[in-house]
Amino acid sequence: MNDVTALVGSRICHDLVNPLGAIGNGMELLSMCHSALANSQETALIAESLSSATARLRMMRLAFGTATGGADIARDEIEGGLAGLYLAGRVSVRTAMPVSVSRPIAKALILAVMCAETALPRGGRLDVTVGQGQVRIAGDGPRIAMPSELWDPLTRTAVPEIALRPAEVQFALLPVAVTEAGCGLKLSRHDDGFAVEFYTLRAGSFHPPRPDI
Structure with missing residues (x-):
């Protein structure tokens, strides 16, 4: 990803997260001043939506912003962001990872x-x-839809050549991010699921995953 584009993504997400935090603080003050609001369905709905929006922005900042420099990302931040991103959604996410990445x-x-x-x-x-x-x-569900024009280029760590919709921009960014991380990319598919894997190509760290049997 172009460095300027990544910086713009980081800036937009950063500037939007701060007002959301202020809204959350305002809701807490209102709940403290008006006890009827504290346990109301309306307040719970606002809090849930606020949490989801904040998590989505933090994950987008990580995905679409710059990845150079800075400290490692804590496991809690990634798990919390994913939990908020898919809270009460059609897709559930389970994670197993070290304390930082x-x-x-x-x-x-x-x-x-x-x-x-x-x-x-x-x-x-x-x-x-x-x-x-x-x-x-690894993913599984009642229906798996993996259009070849989007997914096949990933097997070559390549960017899709078709015109992407905004909801598909991650397919253009993933091969670039994997390469910038010094990794290779592998995609496997089977009847009831699929897996996306990547492993470092730099010496002394990750090793390629075992071939599918």
């Missing part, structure tokens, strides 16, 4: 999850695993 790997991970979500049009489950030298996002 490097920023470039975290960026590629979030983009891979965003790609994987589109393959489950009727809902399903995504299992995100980071460890033993590879990142793996």
Whole structure:
């Protein structure tokens, strides 16, 4: 991704997160001043929507913003962001990862999850695993939809050549993020699910996943 484009993405997400935090603080003050609001359905709905919007922006900042420099991303931040992103949605996400993940790997991970979500049009489950030298996002659900024009280029760590819709931009960014993280990308499909995996090509770190049997 162009550095300027990534910085613009980071800036937009950063500037939108702050007002959402202010709204949350305002709701807390209102609940303290008016006890009837504290446990109302309206307040709960606003709080849930606010939490989801904040999580979505934080994940978008990580996925679409710059990944260079900075500290590693804590597991709690990634898990909390994914939980908020898919709260009460048609797709559930389970994670298993170390206490922190490097920023470039975290960026590629979030983009891979965003790609994987589109393959489950009727809902399903995504299992995100980071460890033993590879990142793996496995998906299963009642219906798997993986258009070849979007998914086949990923097997070559290549960007799709078709004109993408805004909801598909992650397919253009994932191969770039994986390459910038020094990784290779692997895609496997079977009757009731699929898996997206990436592994580092740099010496002394990750190792390629085992071939499918």
